Amino acid sequence: MVRTVTVGVDGSRESLAAADWAAREARRREVPLRLVHVREPDPFTLQDSAADPETREHWAQRIPREAAETLAERYPGLEITTDRRTGTPSAELIDAAQEAEVLVIGSRGLGIVTGFLVGSVALATVGRVGCPVVLVRAEGEEQGERSGGEQARGEEVVLGLELYRPCEELLEFAFDAAARRGAPLRVVHGWNPPLVYGIDPIAVDPRLATDLAEESARVLKDALRPWREKYPRVEVRAQAVVGRPARHLLEAAEAAALVVVGRRNRRSPLGFHIGPVAHAVMHHATVPVAVVPHD
Incomplete structure (x- = not known):
């Protein structure tokens, strides 16, 4: 079976940015x-013109065909296939992703103050798909389109890493993404003092805070050592910082090419199965966000 990069297209600006x-x-x-x-x-009656079967079939054929033609012209030599399906979008995308190395979905922005909207299709897909999912915003791709679709030199891949629950899949994806782009990898580990010391980091004794910071930095360095050896050409910029991981990741993401976060697999059929850090980054990062499932 040939693996692919699979992307959902619906004709919207966001999905076309995701396709690019x-x-x-x-x-x-x-x-x-x-x-x-x-x-x-079609949930409507045939008396509704919007539900005309021939019209809907026309658009179902036109949307992927025109996207494929545009991309074939923009990226000569790239093998492109189209797959038209009928059903629930999230379920069909999850099924299609069984043959994918990566699934890509467009995501709609609401603005700087309000943040960004990750719709129910994206949330349901990200929470249950078996491969990494990348959410792409049209706003974040505008600069890439103006520069020919390539990453600007110096842009980092940013990885959010939780040290005490190591994840090989997450580290592999992030290092591989940085290597393929020739980009530095910034690894961000956010930590807080144990609750026994209180909920305010400022209240911790300075000497204890220094010890905790040094311990976090050491554990982070040890966790990254085998991956530095496996990917010797990737420049790694590691930081163990006090405070909420999502906030630090969003700050690091401002000049990044890609942000990578993890999602722990859950067996329960209820809920969207997305942790608070991944959820926050998905909603507020303006650059592409990769969510990697892991056990």
């Missing part, structure tokens, strides 16, 4: 790009 990002990722990975368009079952 996915095309570049497929080219980096040297795998085909697969465009998936999901047509939902």
Whole structure:
């Protein structure tokens, strides 16, 4: 079975930005790009012109075809396939992702103050899909489009890492992403003093705070050592910082090419299965966000 980079397209500006990002990722990975368009079952009566079967079929064919034609012109030599489906978008994308190395989805922005909206389709897909999912905003891709779709020199890949629950899949994805881009990898580990010392880091004795900071930095260095050896060409910038991990990740993401966070697999069928850090970064980061599932 040939693995692909798979992207959901629905004709929106966000999905077209996601398709462009996915095309570049497929080219980096040297795998085909697969465009998936999901047509939902028509809930209306046939008397509604919007529900005209021929009209809906026309758009179901046109959307992936035009996206494929645009990308083929922009990225000559890239193998592109289209897949038209009918059903629930999240369920169909999850099924399509079984053959994917990465699934890419467009995400809509609401503005700086309000933050960003991650819709129910994206949340349901991210929370249950078995491969890494990358959320792409049209706003974040505008600069890439103006520069020919390539990453600006010096832009980092940012990884949010929880040290005391090591995750090989997360580290592998982040180091590989940095290596493929020739980019530095910034690893951010946010930590707080144990609750026994109180909830305010300022209240901790300065000497104890120094000891805790040094211990966190040491554990982070040890966790990264084998990955530095595996990817010797990746420049690693590691930081263990006091405070909420999501806040530090969002600050680091302002000049990043990609932010990578983890999502722990859950067996319960209820809920979206996305942790608070990943959830916050998905909603507020303006750059592409990769969510990597792991046990």
